[in-house]
Amino acid sequence: MENTLVSIILPTYNRASFLGKALESVLAQTYVHWECIIIDDGSTDDTVDVIARYDDSRFIYLYQDNQGVSSARNSGIKVCNGGIMALLDSDDEWMPEKLATQLAYMKNHGYEICQTEEIWFRGGKRVNQPKKYAKPEGWFFEASLEMCLISPSCTMFTERAWNDIGPFDTNMPSCEDYDMWLRACLQYPVGLVRENLTVKHGGRPDQLSVCVPCADRYRILALMKILQSQKLDAEQRDTTMSSLRRKVEIYMQGCEKRGKNNEADTVWNLFCMVCDGKKVPLNTLC
Structure with a gap:
């Protein structure tokens, strides 16, 4: 996997104030064989201006009318060129070694799907994760029934795995990741890099977990x-x-x-x- 092209799928919708940090964290990766497909899901803020600041041919910008995060991710994966795909939400960021470490882990252990540990920020302050959200490794379909145990921004998977478990369900305005990872955990063991290589920001009213009821x-x-x-x-x-x-x-x-x-x-x-x-x-x- 040393020279494998990694396709980073980054959907965004009115996140101009966060998007720059996400893009900077992509540029800072020690693994350089990547493309980053930014799917603008109908933003009406300064998203285009933020993206224009990054003059790197590895960034690929796509625009679509607002259809939701599932559609945006599906659209990005449909046009990507990599044999490995990595998801990154536009309000999250990665540590510089994230891609390199995760790729090596997948190669060494034979995983088709893998995630990393993460650092949580809520309202701008770092918080400890409750024990119930501890990430398992291997086969854990039964455990994943109770709650979503895979975080999108932590995740990397092969084209083969995507063909088996995708796409994201565009009819689900919420819990689309829970739905997707149920299929994943049923068919594949999931690897875990036990390093905090993803920074996850939350605690805002614009997040799906907050703004989509029920x-x-x-x-x-x-x-x-x-x-x-x-x-x-x-x-x-x-x-x-x-x-x-x-x-x-x-x-x-x-x-x-x-x-x-x-x-x-x-x-x-x-x-x-x-x-x-x-x-x-x-x-x-x-």
């Missing part, structure tokens, strides 16, 4: 999708059904507290259909 709704959708994929063995199906039931019950309780009984009934009816092995109209939850 994220649990989309986690339920992701679990229903994986159950309908017909790729689970009997044990995996039982474990996934148990996780889905817990999430459905919690979600219904929240709906009932807010007086959304019809929504609770809809989710329950879909869950019963999944239990009975019936085809579920998943667009009902989108």
